Amino acid sequence: MTASCHVYDLYTCIFAPGSLLTIMQVNQPKNISNFHIVGINYKKTDAAIRSSFAINQAQYTAILDEGKQTQLDDLFILSTCNRTEVYGFADTPGQFIELIDKHTCGNIELFQQLAYVKSGEEAVRHLYHVGTGLDSQILGDYEIVGQIKNAAKFAKSQGCVGTFTERLVNSVLQVSKLIKNETALSAGTVSVAFAAVRLLQSKVCDIANKKIVLLGVGKIGRNTCKNMMQYLGTKNITLINRTISVAEEFANCNGLQCAPIENLGQTLHDADIVLVATNAPHPTITRSMLEHAGPKLIVDLSIPFNVATDVKELSHIEVVNVDELSKVQDETLQMRQHEVPKALEIIGEHMDEFLYWNKMRKHAVVLKAVKDKLTEIHTREILQQKNGAEYKLEDMEAVSSRIIQKMINLMAGTVRKETEKSDLYISMINDIFDTGVNQE
Template identity: 30%
Template sequence: MTIVAMGLNHKMASVEIREQTSFTSQEKEDALNIIDDHNQVLEGVILATCNRTEIYVISSNREAGTEFILELLSQFSTLNQKDLSKYLYAYFNLDAVTHLYKVASGLDSMILGEEQILGQIKSAFELAKEQSTIDTILHHLFTEALKVGKRARNETSINENAASVSYAAVELANKIFGSLDEKRILILGTGEMSKLTLKNLVDHGVEDVLVANRTFSKAKDLADDFNGKAIRWKEIEEQLNQIDIVISSTGAPHYIIRYDMIEKILPNRGHKPLFFIDIAVPRDIEPEIHDLSKVYAYNIDDLKSVVEANLKERKKAVKFVNEIIKKEVTAFDKWQNSRNAVPIIKSLRKQAEEIRQEELDRAFTKLDDIDEEEKNVIKSLTHKIVNKLLHNPTVQVKEFANIENNQVYLEAVNKLFDLDSREDE
């Protein structure tokens, strides 16, 4: 049996291509049903996110596995097989294991060390279990991949510190306020970066959201997305006194928030901090505001500098994550090899038990005058003798399974104990 992992990601294909190979929830179920019905594919899992679409199968051989996945992907894509194959990568056996472990650890993500992929792997795993397309090998592989991902994040700094502009803003806000619970946030403009930063702030405890935009309907749409309130553009100045965090991303050619505006409201704020995140180019917020007491203003370059510094720290952890992955791949290899020894060990023990029973029956026919208690003593004795005799051969068979060219050694055990011929009897 061969483990085959095949797919495409943000490194191999643009978002336009990835959109054409994405799976809806229903399509994932339909594709898993096709996997379940295929006679040369024994197991399958579909991992589909915005940045990757990957299919993992246990197949009779490499060729059958890759042909099946290519056909399956093209079936649920607008691309034909020839065009699709230009963007695909394929991994087999331990290379496939290594790839999945890297994905789970965040080493293969667009943002190094991001955590969201772990939940996505778990969801793919759970769906495959629900659809009954997963068995021993992929069950073990995906269980271990989730453990590897957790180990990478718990034992290294691969996911520490913000690694995106929006997360950098959240990190700075947390440092300033300690907690984002009960903080009031004002959004100026409704650009994509503002939306993403707002989402991350809300995910970290912000509940009170105001949105202002020159087009009021756009402000209302964004406010509704976060259970917030839209305000008119002319209301900005009067609202600033009650605001804790301002995110600004407009297309204005001049400063919207000026030094004199903020200086005027500070006496009424007591010692409450005021935090500005200026994501606009050109800038919306006069930078000198940062010089005011308890006022913090960061523009997009400031946030990018934080991200770059944090990514350097994350990159230092890559070496340690790879060490974890290397050890865990070796452990998976040993587990998989040990499975080759299981049928031999079962046959060996079955043979020994049959011989033990035959000899016990023969002995008991000659010992008519012994009672049940004495018979049990003899049964226990023979059982212990067999177990002790088989202990070392069992251990050795397991070790043979992890030797290169192990089939030669395992076949030797088969012949030594004549297991094949006894199975035929």
């Protein structure tokens, strides 16, 4: 789509009767150079460091509340097992680092050493890459898009997402869907849950006769369990969950066993393989539970880790965490690599559209103010000439409204045809009509 088409569509939307412009609030858009992202991810940090900067719901609420008190009222936070990132508007990125320092338990000096900071268009591009799985630990991981959607939705519910950020997130969600449908970037079965199954295939012989315990029946736990049933052909799986009814329901639907959390110690003792997919803030499995148990393989899918670090010191226990799982590669990832150029092309096209929309917002603000000014003039003229004139007031008002609309359309058409001079023209119109809109 050409730039002129964008301008035409924009002005058609703005100036049509009953259009957005007639109800939009005249607020000057924020400067894109003040849009920042500050974060850490799996590329330079291990899971232990990331967990110290993970942000739960209560921390998220506290950060947003404090942000609003310090005029940081347009931001959202993406916190997953692979990253913690703050997106939003601020005078400097350091303001976001201060929020992370105050509301997480990690070492802020370490965070500053390992963090990446991006601003303006670079920050916008980063969100597109994250939302489409290009920046995921497992290339093409599509689960991230739901996490972005939920993170932004929560921030919006707290009054912390402005027009720019909401439009950007919606664009990223749209692009993510397009890439999923039009490329093979997310094709095949590759995820942390699937990587755990591939690990078991490579490490465990005669798995059908092994006793498997799955601790945690949330989304990752259920996906891992389904993959084990499908790809390993085993149902020798015992489920344990803090809410026993959740485990019972899933077990009954899939022909599995379950055990109460009170029996965790004995169930672990009897197991050959343990998969941990809980989200507890502290380790659920401790060294004392396993010191006198037999040999076993434990796969920790949790962030923060839910297997105590000293469990690895036991010679008869092998522990594998999510960082090690990410090294499990297969031909699916190679296929996905070939789809990256297609994904980048789609991102580029839609990012250009978003940036153009943002550029034109300031024009829309000025033209709205001009329209208001013209409306004020025509109303004053009608009132001055109404006494003694022989005409129907409603006819005069209809004619005047059409005159105003034609004048606006004339100015918009000139700007549309002269795209390279559009900023100059809009600035001149702004000055001529003394709208009071600050374009800086």
